[in-house]
Amino acid sequence: MSYERRLLIESAAGVIARHRPPQEEDASWSAPLWDALEEHGFTRVSLPEELGGTGGDLADAAAVARLIGQTAAPVPLADTVLVGGWLLAEAGLPVGDGPCPAAPSTDGARLERRPGGWRLTGSLPRVPWGRFAETVAVLAATPDGWAVVAVDAADLTAAEAVNLAGEPRDDLMVDAEIDAARVALAPPHVDAAALRRRGALARALTIAGSLDQVLALTVAYVREREQFGRPIAKFQAVQQQIAVLAGEVASASAAVDAAVLAEARGAAPWPVAVAKAEASSAAGRAAAIAHQLHGAMGFTDEYALHHLTRRLWAWRDEFGDESEWWIALGREAAAAGPERLWHVVSGAVSPAA
Amino acid sequence: MTAGVETPALLLAVPEFGAAAQELRQDVRRFIDEARAAGDFVPRCDAWLAGFSADFSRELGRRGWIGMTWPARYGGHERTALERFVVAEELLAAGAPVAAHWIADRQSGPQIYRHGTDAQRERFLPDIARGVSYFSLGMSEPDSGSDLASVRTTARRVSGGWRLNGTKVWTSHAHHAHYVTVLCRTADSEPGNRHSGLSIVIVDLAAQGVTVRPIQLITGEHHFNEVTFQDVLVPDDMLLGEEGAGWRLVTAELSLERSGPERFLSTFALLPELMRMLGPEVGDRAAAEIGRLIAELCTLRQMSASVAAMIDAGQDPVAEAALVKDLGTRFEQQVPEVVRLVARADASGEAGATFARLLSEAVLAAPGFTLRGGTTEILRGITARALGVR
Ligand SMILES: Cc1cc2nc3c(=O)[nH]c(=O)nc-3n(C[C@H](O)[C@H](O)[C@H](O)COP(=O)(O)OP(=O)(O)OC[C@H]3O[C@@H](n4cnc5c(N)ncnc54)[C@H](O)[C@@H]3O)c2cc1C
Numbered sequence: 001m002s003y004e005r006r007l008l009i010e011s012a013a014g015v016i017a018r019h020r021p022p023q024e025e026d027a028s029w030s031a032p033l034w035d036a037l038e039e040h041g042f043t044r045v046s047l048p049e050e051l052g053g054t055g056g057d058l059a060d061a062a063a064v065a066r067l068i069g070q071t072a073a074p075v076p077l078a079d080t081v082l083v084g085g086w087l088l089a090e091a092g093l094p095v096g097d098g099p100c101p102a103a104p105s106t107d108g109a110r111l112e113r114r115p116g117g118w119r120l121t122g123s124l125p126r127v128p129w130g131r132f133a134e135t136v137a138v139l140a141a142t143p144d145g146w147a148v149v150a151v152d153a154a155d156l157t158a159a160e161a162v163n164l165a166g167e168p169r170d171d172l173m174v175d176a177e178i179d180a181a182r183v184a185l186a187p188p189h190v191d192a193a194a195l196r197r198r199g200a201l202a203r204a205l206t207i208a209g210s211l212d213q214v215l216a217l218t219v220a221y222v223r224e225r226e227q228f229g230r231p232i233a234k235f236q237a238v239q240q241q242i243a244v245l246a247g248e249v250a251s252a253s254a255a256v257d258a259a260v261l262a263e264a265r266g267a268a269p270w271p272v273a274v275a276k277a278e279a280s281s282a283a284g285r286a287a288a289i290a291h292q293l294h295g296a297m298g299f300t301d302e303y304a305l306h307h308l309t310r311r312l313w314a315w316r317d318e319f320g321d322e323s324e325w326w327i328a329l330g331r332e333a334a335a336a337g338p339e340r341l342w343h344v345v346s347g348a349v350s351p352a353a
Numbered sequence: 354m355t356a357g358v359e360t361p362a363l364l365l366a367v368p369e370f371g372a373a374a375q376e377l378r379q380d381v382r383r384f385i386d387e388a389r390a391a392g393d394f395v396p397r398c399d400a401w402l403a404g405f406s407a408d409f410s411r412e413l414g415r416r417g418w419i420g421m422t423w424p425a426r427y428g429g430h431e432r433t434a435l436e437r438f439v440v441a442e443e444l445l446a447a448g449a450p451v452a453a454h455w456i457a458d459r460q461s462g463p464q465i466y467r468h469g470t471d472a473q474r475e476r477f478l479p480d481i482a483r484g485v486s487y488f489s490l491g492m493s494e495p496d497s498g499s500d501l502a503s504v505r506t507t508a509r510r511v512s513g514g515w516r517l518n519g520t521k522v523w524t525s526h527a528h529h530a531h532y533v534t535v536l537c538r539t540a541d542s543e544p545g546n547r548h549s550g551l552s553i554v555i556v557d558l559a560a561q562g563v564t565v566r567p568i569q570l571i572t573g574e575h576h577f578n579e580v581t582f583q584d585v586l587v588p589d590d591m592l593l594g595e596e597g598a599g600w601r602l603v604t605a606e607l608s609l610e611r612s613g614p615e616r617f618l619s620t621f622a623l624l625p626e627l628m629r630m631l632g633p634e635v636g637d638r639a640a641a642e643i644g645r646l647i648a649e650l651c652t653l654r655q656m657s658a659s660v661a662a663m664i665d666a667g668q669d670p671v672a673e674a675a676l677v678k679d680l681g682t683r684f685e686q687q688v689p690e691v692v693r694l695v696a697r698a699d700a701s702g703e704a705g706a707t708f709a710r711l712l713s714e715a716v717l718a719a720p721g722f723t724l725r726g727g728t729t730e731i732l733r734g735i736t737a738r739a740l741g742v743r
Contacts, residue, residue: 219740233742236734242742243733247680250363254659255652257367270651277648322645329647330640335633338625342446345650346378 001063008056009063012042016073023304027074028167029132034075034099043077044095047085052095058264062205066256069209069315072307074167076101076129082202084137087195091148091184098134098153103127104199104319106192109174111140111147111183118178120149123171124156128318130170131158139186139195146186149178163314189267197269199319200276201259207279207315208256210308211249211286217305218245218290225295238293245289252282270332270344277325280316287312363673363739365659374439377432381443384416388449396448396622398714401615402525402576402721404450407485413444413451414484419458423466428479434661442614442654448622452526452576457481459613461488461534464553464606468594477532477555491521491535491556491580492603499731502547502600506537508554508587515539515554515592517562517585523725527565527578533558535582536599551599555591556582572717604671610726612660612674617653617681619722620688620715626708627692639695646684646691653681672739675732682722682729689715 001009019036021027037043046061047053065078079101087102088095103109109122120140127136136156138149155176163169219242222233232238252275259275262268287309291298298305316322336344370378388394388409397404413419421437423429444451462481465473480486497503506519517537527533533556540550556563562585567575594602624646631639656677663670689712696708723729737743 215740219742222742239737239742240730240733242740243676243679243736246363246736246740247676250365250656250676251649251652251680254365254367254656255648258652258655261367273644274648274651277644278652281645281648322648323641326641326644326648327637328640328644330635330642330644333643333647334628334631334635334640337633338629341625341628342621345647345654346442346446347651 005060005063008045008060009067011040012037012064012067013071015040015042016067016071020071020073023072023307024302026166026301026307028162028165029129030074031132033073034077037075037077038097043075043080043099044085045081047081047089047095051089051093053085053089059260062201062256062260065202065205066209066212069206069211069311070213072210072213072311075099076132078202078206079128079199082205083195083198084133084135086198087137087139087148087190088135088150090190091186093148093150093182093184096135096150099129099132100135100137101128101130101133102137102139102195102199103172104196106139106141106146106195109138109140111138111142111149111178113142114177117180118147118149118183119176120151120155120178121175123173125171126161126169127172129168130156130172131160131168136172139190139192142185144185146191148184148186148190150182151176151178152182163318165310165314167311167314193269194267196319197267197272200325201263201272203315203319204252204256204259204272204275204279207283207312208252210312210315211252211279211282214286214290214305214308214312215245215249217308218242218293221297222293225297232293241289241293245286245293248282248286248289252279252286255279270329270347273325273328276320277322277329280320280322280325283312283316363676363736365656365673365677366662367655368435368658368662370435370439370658374433374436377436378439378443380416381418381440385443385447385449388412389447394448394450396711397450398448398622398711399619399718399721400448400622401445401451401455401619402725403452403574403714403718404448405452405526405529406450407453407529409450410453410484410487412484413454414482418444419454419484420462420478420482423462423478423482427466427474428482430482434665435658438614438658438661442618445614445618446621453487453529454481454484455615456490456525456530457486457488459615460490460606460610461532463609464534464602465555465593467605468598468602470590472590473555473593486532487526487530489524489527489530489533489558489580491524491527491533493523494520495522499728501536501603502542502551504536504538504551506535506582508535508537508539508552510539511586514586514588517554517556517582517587519582521580521582522568523577524565524580525577527558527580528567528575530558532556533580534593536603539596539599548600550597551603552596553593553599553602554587555593556585556587557591560585560587562586570717571720572714605669607727608660608664608670608674610674611678611732612657612670614654614657616678616722616726617650617657617684619685619718621650621685623688623692623708623711623715626704626711627696629704630696630708642691642695646688649684653677653684657681672735675727675735675739678726679729679732679736686719686722689719 041054255278
């Protein structure tokens with residue numbers, strides 16, 4: 001990791017540590033934390049400066065998103081930087097202040113041309129932190145292709161819902177005239193699949209960050225907890241489970257790093273599919289081991305583990321669970337054919353080529 | 354990632370294959386395609402242990418694909434570990450017969466290069482790189498498996514060298530190889546240090562007093578052996594490294610031994626055959642199972658390559674290699690288990706026969722994957738220790 005990126009991460013970690021609500025509150029949103037992160041420019045990392053971004057590259061954004069997962073910070077930063085903000089910026093729309101998630105689904109709302117503007121009607125299911133969004137980025141079909149809409153919060157009403165970590169996943173209703181300046185046709189590489197891919201990348205990153213911390217907590221716990229007169233870390237059965245856990249964490253991390261690198265060089269459906277599949281499947285297995293090694297303590301509200309594991313269980317299903325991405329990979333592999341299977345795996349050719 | 358909280362994870366950076374490596378990859382692919390078309394080999398599972406071909410190894414040597422990372426003056430080609438990785442993975446994925454030179458190229462050669470005298474390097478390395486000199490590993494014994502430091506084979510000083518006595522088992526390809534590197538006791542261990550007093554000697558398998566007896570595998574095949582040494586005279590210049598440094602030598606090459614693509618590709622040959630049977634359109638269940646294997650494979654491949662990159666950077670990533678081997682060998686073991694449930698049971702014809710052969714090869718070879726080169730349990734102990742849990 002470059003010196004600059006390390007500095008970026010350390011400073012973001014400092015902001016989170018100073019401004020996050022106490023963990024006991026189990027908050028899923030913190031306006032003070034968001035404002036502090038925004039003030040330091042972290043909520044717009046990697047977005048182009050001319051559109052309101054604060055510069056940096058995808059790897060910078062990825063590192064911050066991973067930190068959000070590691071610290072279980074209750075803000076939609078990954079959703080804003082990697083998904084909603086990205087969507088607006090790709091279409092050349094400015095990215096304003098405040099949380100800016102994207103609507104994950106593209107078929108609930110209708111966008112129609114009106115004299116002097118547009119009209120957007122319908123529902124946007126399970127928008128991350130929808131009720132706290134300042135802007136929601138919506139990808140909608142038009143007769144001329146995909147269009148991106150920066151929907152103002154004032155035009156939305158929320159039916160509140162949460163994921164199993166308690167994070168807002170609200171169904172938003174919209175029926176509004178949209179100013180032409182808030183709508184732009186998407187460039188050819190931005191479509192429903194691309195949006196899902198970006199969402200998957202964002203979740204894979206926060207999962208990887210959370211897994212780092214699950215391992216750290218678990219290692220610390222088994223070294224400290226004593227039974228039968230010694231730390232449980234001395235028991236071989238415990239050591240072996242730690243090693244399996246480390247394997248899950250390292251795999252997810254490697255897959256996610258590769259996806260970030262590939263995505264930074266251009267749309268990378270294959271590596272992102274691998275990353276989300278690997279991160280999602282590691283999430284469940286790692287959570288199970290961490291809870292087993294923590295005993296009843298890890299099962300309590302007061303202990304920090306569940307802030308991580310409940311998010312893992314939620315995130316692994318969002319923007320495609322492992323099964324969805326496995327199927328996508330399996331289909332592509334079958335279409336590539338037996339002779340090209342290895343070429344696809346070894347990355348020398350892209351599966352679509 | 355460190356962010357106020359120090360996380361103890363073993364993290365592997367994404368390796369970058371350079372342009373030279375990609376060009377090399379294309380060369381190897383062309384060669385493999387031609388060799389297959391010419392009928393020089395038939396793909397098989399576990400080809401790095403079971404696919405023995407002197408001709409094929411010699412041809413690889415001629416092309417500069419053995420001893421790739423060694424200096425030219427020892428017959429090497431001064432390539433990077435990542436370039437070696439590329440050649441190895443291409444050959445393994447194709448199920449090509451690379452067993453003859455595999456151990457010499459991966460392990461004995463690097464060991465001699467790193468710890469041997471100049472005379473030993475000049476004597477052994479050029480022939481290994483030409484693909485005409487093969488080595489075996491004489492480590493395990495009837496009573497010493499995971500607890501390798503307990504070996505009882507002894508070498509006693511005699512005038513001009515050492516007299517070797519003892520028995521090695523599971524010695525892969527000792528019946529074809531020219532030399533075996535033997536871990537033996539050259540002195541009693543010092544109290545409190547059972548790793549002391551061990552040395553490694555190179556033994557000519559044609560020497561007087563060496564007996565190689567086959568041990569048949571559950572496949573009925575003959576790959577490994579029992580090798581006995583009865584008063585074998587080992588000349589002084591066959592001691593590798595210093596007297597008493599045996600344990601250090603054994604552990605020094607572990608990251609090379611454990612992290613390579615042979616630790617996850619042993620059953621890869623099965624996958625293209627499965628795809629051939631299923632055709633270009635697959636149902637959801639088959640797609641999910643295949644996709645799962647592919648996701649794991651892509652990740653393992655990257656982790657393994659990243660260990661190669663760490664070796665290029667002069668690091669000695671022992672724990673990372675242990676982790677990769679644990680994950681990789683479980684994966685290659687899992688492949689036939691997944692594939693058999695996805696395949697159509699009524700496969701027939703030539704494709705069906707090839708598939709059935711590869712599947713049985715994979716199933717029968719699979720138990721060995723998580724044993725050879727350090728068992729899963731031993732590897733996990735290494736990983737746990739690296740994380741401070743032991
Ligand atoms: C195909 C194949 C090829 C091989 N080729 C060679 C070769 O060329 N040269 C060579 O020297 N050897 C070779 N071996 C031997 C290999 O290195 C040994 O099998 C391996 O080191 C394990 O030793 P073992 O088989 O005696 O099992 P053991 O050590 O007896 O282990 C049996 C079981 O007990 C477990 N166990 C042992 N100790 C512990 C512990 N401390 N904690 C937890 N569990 C433990 C093991 O994990 C394993 O599950 C080969 C093996 C195979 C399968």
